[in-house]
Amino acid sequence: MPSHLSRRSLKRGITAATAVATLATGLAACGGDSDAATTTDAAGTVTVGQVSNGAATETGLKVSEVKSISAELPASVRKSGKLEIAIGALPDGFPPLAYVGSDQKTLTGAEPDFGRLVASVLGLKPEVKNFTWENMFVGIDSGKADVGFSNITDTEERKKKYDFASYRKDNLGFEVLKKSTWNFDGRYENLAGRTVAVDNGTNQEKILLEWQAKLKKEDKTLTVKNFASKNATYLALTGGRIDAYFGANPGLAYHEKQSATSPSPTRSAGTFSGAGASLQGLIAATTKKDSGFAKPIADAVNYLIRNGQYAKWLAAYNLSNEAVDKAEVNPPGLPLDNS
Structure with a gap:
């Protein structure tokens, strides 16, 4: 694997x-x-x-x-x-x-x-x-x-x-629209009040759901969305229905480069170790x-x-x-x- x-x-x-x-x-x-x-x-x-x-x-x-x-x-x-x-x-x-x-x-x-x-x-x-x-x-x-x-x-x-x-x-990473002012900054607390897309059944979904549970205990919300396709995810991002997409960093870096000359360019809003917080x-x-x-x-x-x-x-x-x-x-x- x-x-x-x-x-x-x-x-x-x-x-x-x-x-x-x-x-x-x-x-x-x-x-x-x-x-x-x-x-x-x-x-x-x-x-x-x-x-x-x-x-x-x-x-x-x-x-x-x-x-x-x-x-x-x-x-x-x-x-x-x-x-x-x-x-x-x-x-x-x-x-x-x-x-x-x-x-x-x-x-x-x-x-x-x-x-x-x-x-x-x-x-x-x-x-x-x-x-x-x-x-x-x-x-x-x-x-x-x-x-x-x-x-x-x-x-x-x-x-x-x-x-x-x-x-x-x-690394895993967060991708946002280039015009967005939000950044992860290595702190799950910064996800409070945000809506984030993630691919179903992945390591990053597991991590994101753990952060959602932590925020819930703090009486804060994190809305997690799954989409059927990558195109649907990026349509949601450009349409403002999600704040960020959490995925494997190299794939996000690739899409960021591909979108650079599009009407809706994206950027990295921060990374997180694929092994979790401790390693x-x-x-x-x-x-x-x-x-x-x-x-x-x-x-x-x-x-x-x-x-x-x-x-x-x-x-x-x-x-x-x-x-x-x-x-x-x-x-x-x-x-x-x-x-």
């Missing part, structure tokens, strides 16, 4: 027109190599956001091998010269993280692009493979892939089989346990953070509010009783 129930809601956060027109065509066969966007040119530039269909601002990032980090890799990988990257985006994809681009064949998005950046630091050629969510883990288990970059939440349950190198916050959820590169990949990948991520490419990658996909200060190997994950 991806990203602590957030991947389902993330997929539901895709605008219907883009989902139908862009994602359903041309996905690579399960477990097969996907067409990859241009990785590193002769000048050592990795271009992120290519053929992104408006989900990203195309950005060239100068990246080259850091030999002190690539030396940490297992000898067999250094000899092969390639990093096999697993993405769990079949059958439909989930923008802006991983989906088929506007050329109808290239697997693009924030996750494969970040895998390509990490591979460049490691001095390896990225080979991006697209799987179903379940088969992505099978691919890592069997050695068909070295690492998964696919919105995978760090959990203590998964640590039984995998090592993690964290690189992004696992910041983390998205992590996922490798087979004791494979020797986690530390060099974490070191590569930290190199990208220190040298600015990381921030530019996030900004290209409107995901700056999911930045981490540093990558860690096997940081505290979602507890066993909540995995």
